[in-house]
Amino acid sequence: MRDQISPDRSRLLVIGNGMAGMRTVEEVLKRDPTRYRVTVIGAEPHVNYNRILLSPVLAGEKTFDEIIINTRAWYEANSIDLIAGDAAISIDPAQKQVSTASGRVVSYDMLLLATGSNPFILPVPGKELPGVCAFRDLSDVEMMLSAAQRYTDAVVIGGGLLGLEAANGLAAQGMKVSVIHLMETLMERQLDPAAAKLLAEDLTQRGIDIITGAVTEALIGADRVQAVRLKDGRQIPADLVVMAAGIRPNMTLAQAAGLACNRGVIVNDGLQTSDPSIYAVGECTEHNGQMVGLVAPIWDQAKVCADHLTGKTTSAYRQIQPATRLKVTGIDMLSVGQFNGGEGCEDIILRDGSRGVYKRLVLKDDILVGAVLYGDAKDGGWYVDLLEKAAPLGDLRDTVIFGPGLTASGAADSGLADLPDTAEICGCNGVCKGTIMAAIADKGLTTLKEVKTNTKAAASCGSCSSKVEGLLALALGGDYEAKAVDSVCGCTDHSHEFVRAAIRDKALKTIPQVMQTLGWRTPGGCASCRPALNFYLLCAWPGEYQDDSRSRFINERAHANIQKDGTFSVIPRMWGGVTTSGELRAIADVVDKYEIPSVKVTGGQRIDLLGVKKEDLVAVWADLNAAGMVSGHAYGKALRTVKTCVGSEWCRFGTQDSTGMGIKLERMTWGSWHPHKVKLAVSGCPRNCAEATIKDFGVIAVDSGWELLIGGNGGIVLRGCDFLVKVTTEAEVLEYCAAFLQMYREEARYLERTAPWVERVGLASIKSRLLDDTENRQALAARFAYAQSFAQIDPWAERVGGLDANEFKPMLVEA
């Protein structure tokens, strides 16, 4: 394309390689790709990325690569000169030149200012200490992530959108986080007090400390920040302080160049500054006294600005009321417009305390002018549409609070139906209605997930999910509703429960038979449904079903964990975490013999040999088998470890032989396959050194017997166990364990751990069937024992004996 641009083209120079600047460039290229030679000066040393998604990067939900908007190749393909990592330091409007920090001087015909804003740093003592940062760009996120690895306490100053997203991210990274907020309620610019209270409760539940009405006085520390001192004298420990107390338009360059500025760089309806050759977009601007702080209005600015830059000077920028959503996974909220009411306004409010749902709609003269949704914001898009239409609600008024589902037919999607194909649905990824509708039609998409993978719509922050679902409903009509059940995967509309029942009732015994009988849409299923079906069949027909290794994830097929470099790790079973010199010697020998690069003690009380070549696996196992060791199933949706403590045999507090109990449990349960992994632990007293209270099945010894606990896990969402029952004999411990595990095997959905399963079916139901119904408990335990009679064969020994030999050796090795 470069060749088509003659050197005497007009030069468009952009200062700021951020969201507003680059979106405007994209819009200019769309309108007239050859009009300008574009040069971009960006202070950050990167190509442009989606700043909104720094929050998921911080929370560990996305990588930096995933949030890049335009790669270097894109800049090259569009002949854009990117000067990255060099800030502009002055503009000379008379000479039409810009100078940069490194001494470059770049001339322009048209200049676009897109310098965004600067985080507001509270002017308190200690603000320069190491360990204090803002939350604005990638370097801030990098600093926070590295602090999270080394330190424990974080304080976020500011309880607005940015501050809370920072707090959530840091908590997800394992830090103990406190949020200090000046006002009495969180996000007071987007939430009314009622919704803010629910939000504070939800965040507190996640372990985030919320301190409102608090004035920060100083940051304390010598070489690094150590604490935050509040005006009331309280000191909050902090190894990291994130300032998220607001932003200020970055207009230093514009002011120095003599452009008209107030709180931001003043622009007219065409995004032109007081110098006709200089335009400005994004957070650095002020339009009719209004600033912008969200991307939706910025996309509008980009379009209008591009119109003007390419000669269409009739278009005018109009402010919209953008909706705010908090991007904290699991918290569903939306706020738009005059959510707090005011003169002449009326409220319609819905509260559902037990579901944690709160909705408030604000009407003025029968027109929707604001909304706050908390706990259930799936209809947010619909309300935003209503608000933008600004039409009197009329009859809709009676049911509007319940969302489009209850309103007159057609009303639900009329907003979407009316949108032109060019209307943007997903702001994060710039996907418009036409693209989504075409993908639904051409590729036969039927679920939100499919639309996400195929078009990237709703694949970033997800706030447009409801619109995408609306489009699906529009395209598929009545068919869509039927598909709303939690289907196993995109290959079928049936739920897990339906499929399991059919396997049982119709005596389906192979994967192809299930797919055939239940009308699978794809010929061979996919990587989601095949492992699920394999497990369901195995569980339903023990001893009879022929396991399909091709429907197992590589780890379960190769009986070792695949690593990022394609090698494997090997974890032999160590019954109850107990080992011997003989086992250790054999492990040491294997490590030497096969030059295994890494040996690690795992969190599950055993030893992990990492970096084993696939070709060596069978030989490694042969040597371990020879020393009496078997597979630890560390790779399986299977019984993993049974952790124990030393118990009464050695410990001065031990009340029972917890080690022995753990070994008995492991001997009974090893080799069993489950919907997800299963971990057990036995502690010898309530001090609970084996962490039995966060296991799928935990046992705590007390003087008078054993307390049995269920449904706990560490992991992504921490859940402490529920107390099941106290028993007195070892035989009872074993029976309850077997019965509980069998119930889980028979009922849970594939990839659902015991913790979410217990929450879904309810503790009461599980208790009544295990405790009150002795016969049922014994029958479950018997079914477990029966299944185990086929399952307890060491998979390593089988492979050492020659099973699946092809899996482990390459087909042809060329000399």
Next chain:
Amino acid sequence: MALWLDIGPAADVPSQGARKLHIAGRQIAVFRTAEGKFFALEDRCPHKQGPLSDGIVHGDCVTCPLHGWVINLASGTAQGADEGQVLKLAVALEGERLKLDIAALSAAAAE
């Protein structure tokens, strides 16, 4: 020009499965679908070099074991919204044996 290499009996590649080959310092994966079609790709996922031969084969696709990208075996292209291309080689069934055209390998190496 094609450069056919005998890589062994077709029966050695399991249905809905794959086998690895090491050729000239490169890793190749030979796949067999449920319908009995054979395909060969370089054993390197375009995402982060995951071993595709260790993935689950379904329809004419394989799901990478590391992060779940789905690669079409016939074209070597990533499916859905992911973008990427895997080097594809031709395989032919001659009687009971499989032949692999490794010309693409030398061409790719020469690049």
